[in-house]
């Protein structure tokens with residue numbers, strides 16, 4: 001018996017086998033979930049399709065979250081393939097590389113709006129479009145980062161977008177709670193992925209993190225996948241509106257320990 005037996009849903013944000021979405025997909029699949037995947041553009045489709053097929057995916061569709069038409073088409077295909085869905089995983093974010101270095105005060109209007117649209121509004125757009133597909137007990141999950149709450153050098157406009165994303169989790173949880181639909185976020189520690197490559201100084205941030213975190217290590221996509229599995233399963237049936245840290249404890253530290 002798997003924790004996700006009989007559950008079906010969508011994962012948006014798979015780019016390659018280093019994606020957090022891949023860690024989540026593997027954990028949910030291992031416990032019996034049936035998963036549909038999306039991709040953006042042909043280059044990513046070539047990477048996503050074989051990964052999705054290796055998990056027996058019946059639905060692999062394009063979806064640029066900035067397009068209401070593509071979101072609507074995705075939900076139509078989802079209805080045909082699955083009927084209702086029990087989970088929706090949003091592992092999507094983007095900001096121009098130019099905005100992810102130096103001073104936050106240099107953020108452009110266009111760069112701000114783009115980061116907000118892809119990284120924050122898209123969760124609301126997806127939930128809105130999936131509304132009548134969501135089964136009672138469905139679980140919605142997004143990915144945040146500590147830069148939403150504390151200043152992280154170079155994270156800049158993405159920190160502001162993640163703050164909006166976390167607030168969206170609260171409001172969506174309040175709206176959908178009466179239907180027993182849960183909405184949560186995982187705030188993951190830094191992981192070397194395609195998206196993380198765009199952030200200036202990420203390598204040294206990644207290294208320093210493991211020196212400061214109470215567990216003295218970085219987190220993996222498997223760690224995040226297992227936490228996502230918990231939040232999407234019935235084990236977490238009373239948890240909603242929560243931003244759960246999966247960060248080896250980094251967020252509780254004020255100053256680094258002086259034990260070495």
Ligand SMILES: NC(=O)c1ccc[n+]([C@@H]2O[C@H](COP(=O)([O-])OP(=O)(O)OC[C@H]3O[C@@H](n4cnc5c(N)ncnc54)[C@H](O)[C@@H]3O)[C@@H](O)[C@H]2O)c1
Pocket residue numbers: 012013014015016018019020021039040044063064065066090091092093094118143144145146187188189190191192193194195196
């Ligand atoms: N890697 C980290 O250190 C870290 C830490 C905390 C949170 N996160 C968050 O985890 C999530 C997944 O990122 P990742 O690190 O696995 O990187 P990733 O590059 O593997 O995934 C990012 C995904 O966003 C998708 N995307 C970008 N623009 C899109 C659009 N317009 N429409 C649809 N999809 C779009 C990309 O195709 C890609 O699949 C993101 O929200 C990211 O901010 C990452």
